[in-house]
Amino acid sequence: MNNKIRNIVVTVTFSLFIAFFAVLCVLRIFSPVEYSDVEKRPLAQFPTNITVESILNTKEEDKSTIKQFEKFTVDQFPFREFFRRLEAQFQLNVLNLKENHGYVQENGSIAELETTFFEKGLNGALGRLQYIYDKYLKDSSGDKYVCLVPDKNYFLGRDFGYPVRDYNWLTGKLQAALPDMTYIDITGDLTLDDYYLTDWHWSQDGLLGVQNTITEALGSADRFETPFKENVLEGFKGGYTDQSALYPAPEKLVYLTNGILDACTVYDYETNKTYGLYNHELFSSKVPYDFFLSGTRALLRIDNPNATTDEELIVFRDSFGSSLIPLLSEGYKSIYVVDIRYVMSDMVGNLIGGYEDRDVLFLYSATILDQNVFK
Amino acid sequence: MLFSSISFLYYFLAAVLLIYFIVPFKAKNLVLLIASLFFYFYGEPIYTLLMLATTLSSYIHGLLIDHFRGTKWAKVFVWTSVASSLAALGFFKYSDFFISNVNNLFGGSIPLLELALPIGISFYTFQTLSYTIDVYRGEAKVQKSFVRLATYVALFPQLIAGPIVRYTTVEEDLSSRTHSFENFSCGATRFVLGLAKKVLIADRLGDLIASFHASDEKSVVFYWIYAFAVFLQLYFDFSGYSDMAIGLGRIFGFRFLENFNYPIVSKSIAEFWRRWHMSLGSWFRDYVYIPLGGNRVSKWRWLFNTLVVWMLTGFWHGADWTFILWGLYFAVFLVLEKFVLNKFFAKIPRVFSHIYVVLVILISFVLFSANGMAGAIADIGGMFGAGNLPFWTRETGYYLAGYAVLLVAACIGATPLLKTAVLKLKEKSRIANNVINVLEPIVVVALLLVITSYFVGGSFSAFLYFRF
Numbered sequence: 001m002n003n004k005i006r007n008i009v010v011t012v013t014f015s016l017f018i019a020f021f022a023v024l025c026v027l028r029i030f031s032p033v034e035y036s037d038v039e040k041r042p043l044a045q046f047p048t049n050i051t052v053e054s055i056l057n058t059k060e061e062d063k064s065t066i067k068q069f070e071k072f073t074v075d076q077f078p079f080r081e082f083f084r085r086l087e088a089q090f091q092l093n094v095l096n097l098k099e100n101h102g103y104v105q106e107n108g109s110i111a112e113l114e115t116t117f118f119e120k121g122l123n124g125a126l127g128r129l130q131y132i133y134d135k136y137l138k139d140s141s142g143d144k145y146v147c148l149v150p151d152k153n154y155f156l157g158r159d160f161g162y163p164v165r166d167y168n169w170l171t172g173k174l175q176a177a178l179p180d181m182t183y184i185d186i187t188g189d190l191t192l193d194d195y196y197l198t199d200w201h202w203s204q205d206g207l208l209g210v211q212n213t214i215t216e217a218l219g220s221a222d223r224f225e226t227p228f229k230e231n232v233l234e235g236f237k238g239g240y241t242d243q244s245a246l247y248p249a250p251e252k253l254v255y256l257t258n259g260i261l262d263a264c265t266v267y268d269y270e271t272n273k274t275y276g277l278y279n280h281e282l283f284s285s286k287v288p289y290d291f292f293l294s295g296t297r298a299l300l301r302i303d304n305p306n307a308t309t310d311e312e313l314i315v316f317r318d319s320f321g322s323s324l325i326p327l328l329s330e331g332y333k334s335i336y337v338v339d340i341r342y343v344m345s346d347m348v349g350n351l352i353g354g355y356e357d358r359d360v361l362f363l364y365s366a367t368i369l370d371q372n373v374f375k
Numbered sequence: 376m377l378f379s380s381i382s383f384l385y386y387f388l389a390a391v392l393l394i395y396f397i398v399p400f401k402a403k404n405l406v407l408l409i410a411s412l413f414f415y416f417y418g419e420p421i422y423t424l425l426m427l428a429t430t431l432s433s434y435i436h437g438l439l440i441d442h443f444r445g446t447k448w449a450k451v452f453v454w455t456s457v458a459s460s461l462a463a464l465g466f467f468k469y470s471d472f473f474i475s476n477v478n479n480l481f482g483g484s485i486p487l488l489e490l491a492l493p494i495g496i497s498f499y500t501f502q503t504l505s506y507t508i509d510v511y512r513g514e515a516k517v518q519k520s521f522v523r524l525a526t527y528v529a530l531f532p533q534l535i536a537g538p539i540v541r542y543t544t545v546e547e548d549l550s551s552r553t554h555s556f557e558n559f560s561c562g563a564t565r566f567v568l569g570l571a572k573k574v575l576i577a578d579r580l581g582d583l584i585a586s587f588h589a590s591d592e593k594s595v596v597f598y599w600i601y602a603f604a605v606f607l608q609l610y611f612d613f614s615g616y617s618d619m620a621i622g623l624g625r626i627f628g629f630r631f632l633e634n635f636n637y638p639i640v641s642k643s644i645a646e647f648w649r650r651w652h653m654s655l656g657s658w659f660r661d662y663v664y665i666p667l668g669g670n671r672v673s674k675w676r677w678l679f680n681t682l683v684v685w686m687l688t689g690f691w692h693g694a695d696w697t698f699i700l701w702g703l704y705f706a707v708f709l710v711l712e713k714f715v716l717n718k719f720f721a722k723i724p725r726v727f728s729h730i731y732v733v734l735v736i737l738i739s740f741v742l743f744s745a746n747g748m749a750g751a752i753a754d755i756g757g758m759f760g761a762g763n764l765p766f767w768t769r770e771t772g773y774y775l776a777g778y779a780v781l782l783v784a785a786c787i788g789a790t791p792l793l794k795t796a797v798l799k800l801k802e803k804s805r806i807a808n809n810v811i812n813v814l815e816p817i818v819v820v821a822l823l824l825v826i827t828s829y830f831v832g833g834s835f836s837a838f839l840y841f842r843f
Contacts (some may be wrong), residue, residue: 001809001810001813002809002813003557003808003812004556004815005812006560006812007556007557007559007560007561007814008556008560008817009560009564009816010559010560010564010816010819011556011559011560011728013816013819013820014559014560014563014567014816014819015392017820017823018384018385018388018389018392019389019393021384021385021827022385022386022390025381025385025386026386031384049608049836055420056420056421058418058419058420060837065415066418069382069814070380070382073380073381073382073385074381074830075830077381077385077827077830077831083827083828083830083831084828084830084831085831085832085833086824086825086828087825087828087829088832090575090825090828091579095575095579095780095781095784096777096779096780097579097582097777097780097781097783098777098779099582099777100832101832115589116589141647142666162771162775163586163590163592163770163773175440245832271754292794297464322522373673
């Protein structure tokens with residue numbers, strides 16, 4: 001190709017490229033996409049209510065026509081997912097950078113890199129846990145425990161040298177806030193491999209060490225005798241699959257069963273319905289991790305008809321508890337599973353009827369504590 | 376409006392290109408003027424009036440200077456032109472600096488004006504100054520068409536971050552210019568390369584700099600990584616913007632002068648400033664340094680001239696003492712070079728003069744980017760281990776490993792190695808020339824795709840030179 005032809009080809013190519021996307025962009029003004037399933041948020045729309053004031057305003061996001069238009073152009077750009085994917089691949093594989101919009105990939109495992117705690121949120125969450133302790137547990141005779149679930153960040157820092165949040169500081173704050181509860185350290189039982197590659201949660205088959213540490217601490221370890229059987233569901237797509245724009249291959253979801261667990265029932269106080277520990281229907285939902293204990297539920301009771309004890313356990317938990325708590329079922333007659341993100345703390349006492357002789361476990365991940373989403 | 380945005384690339388530029396190349400030549404300047412005013416209005420609605428007023432003032436002053444040429448009134452009008460332009464620049468850019476210094480000095484409490492800095496005011500003020508001064512000097516013909524003069528001042532490719540295009544550079548292009556496939560293709564390629572420098576290198580280095588600032592585990596090595604990142608980010612950001620401006624200008628038939636010429640390869644600070652922000656350096660040379668007497672004066676007068684020019688150069692970059700100090704810092708090295716260092720470096724291997732330049736400019740840009748004088752002292756101190764800083768931390772290793780490829784690529788990209796290799800290949804072999812010609816449109820499209828992906832990912836950031 002000589003220089004003359006090169007000039008024509010570059011001119012035409014550049015012009016067509018710009019023109020092609022320009023036409024698609026303009027078409028989006030008339031037929032915008034309203035919601036992004038991948039990002040789980042409404043997409044910005046072409047600005048309406050345009051006034052002289054809104055045009056002259058270039059500072060305030062919600063009042064400026066120009067700011068709203070800028071957001072519209074980005075949100076409504078055609079082939080949005082293709083471009084998000086291209087950016088992620090270029091960032092991580094060509095520039096060889098470790099992060100793309102806060103997502104990192106280590107040993108095939110995707111994680112969000114967090115370097116600081118939101119202290120205000122954390123203090124709020126700890127205040128809520130203190131409130132529950134003071135209201136319900138202070139005078140009860142049962143034992144009280146608190147356990148921090150390390151998120152993937154912890155292992156990125158501990159095992160791979162990433163600059164992450166200070167978990168020692170968090171543990172110290174948690175213990176200081178709840179000084180009369182026994183702290184259970186499970187960090188030694190876990191590695192990054194015990195978490196899904198495509199999700200922030202831990203994988204149930206990696207939790208046997210955690211189950212042992214917790215039941216040892218609770219004094220119920222000798223009641224666990226029945227071995228587990230591993231079952232596999234193919235095609236698990238965790239929450240990071242789309243969010244990170246890395247689109248890794250689906251993985252396996254492994255769940256553990258035995259005769260005791262198969263016989264357990266789960267009563268949902270909200271719906272007055274009874275389920276099994278695992279909900280196969282929800283595996284094909286948008287959040288396949290909801291397979292465990294049917295996902296986000298305010299208040300559940302797991303009943304074990306084959307229990308060799310009358311002891312009961314109350315677990316205040318977040319979603320990490322969904323896959324761990326089934327493994328604790330064999331050691332108790334009943335386990336009350338409380339999620340104070342979805343039920344008011346003040347109502348919990350009336351619903352489950354007293355705390356006197358029951359052991360209580362607070363089981364929370366660093367990410368949830370950081371956000372203060374408790375009611 | 377940012378060049379590095381979807382709104383610019385796929386709405387504004389697409390529309391302007393379409394209309395510009397459809398209308399007859401007579402209407403092209405008007406199209407560019409309207410487009411440029413919209414471009415400015417989009418980011419600074421109110422200050423568009425200020426820019427138009429500055430342009431109108433220059434237009435009238437130009438006519439008056441020309442009309443009274445040869446009389447004392449011509450001199451009066453050139454001075455009123457300079458004074459009015461500098462008054463506007465001083466009021467909007469420097470008033471709070473002077474007020475706070477007066478308050479500090481005399482313990483006063485004059486309230487700050489807290490005016491938003493009009494985007495690009497430093498650039499277009501210097502352009503209008505060059506116009507009236509050149510008309511007075513007889514180096515440029517007076518422009519009788521307001522549309523043409525306003526097109527020159529407001530021309531959107533170079534309006535908000537330079538280069539500082541002299542009126543004489545585009546004087547002929549404003550009345551007759553060539554539109555060709557060669558101009559369009561060279562301009563488009565240059566624009567895309569500039570955009571890539573900004574989005575794929577400068578902004579990514581910006582992420583490293585943000586991580587450095589957020590780090591609680593800084594080390595001596597981390598400070599040096601930061602220093603390299605700051606210099607490279609500024610270079611790729613600003614030279615990228617200049618590439619985009621020159622490329623867009625070429626698409627529309629204008630030939631702007633180069634603004635950067637691989638400053639990292641300089642062997643002295645004097646050479647560095649002949650290669651870095653060349654349009655600013657030459658502006659100060661022609662409109663301040665030479666009128667002060669240049670170097671054809673006594674040693675002490677030359678020293679004074681040098682200090683004045685570099686203090687003003689620093690002050691032009693920002694209303695803060697760190698910028699003034701930054702300018703004077705260079706003046707000190709220019710003086711040292713003239714009297715001592717040039718003779719010394721002439722006797723030792725060339726590599727040492729390169730190391731010297733790199734050290735001086737790394738420290739200078741850490742000073743340039745510092746948050747006030749206290750921040751500058753802390754940052755430069757950190758580079759030399761002040762405050763019992765550890766030599767190395769785990770976090771330093773993480774960021775060095777994470778950004779190694781980008782830093783090495785940026786260092787290589789800041790030298791003329793790649794450009795020289797491509798040009799040599801094209802010269803030596805016809806086949807190589809043809810292969811490179813085939814690759815060029817592919818590279819342009821590939822870069823546009825990747826750059827667009829970063830826009831969609833929402834990772835664009837404001838150009839650093841906007842604040843000047």
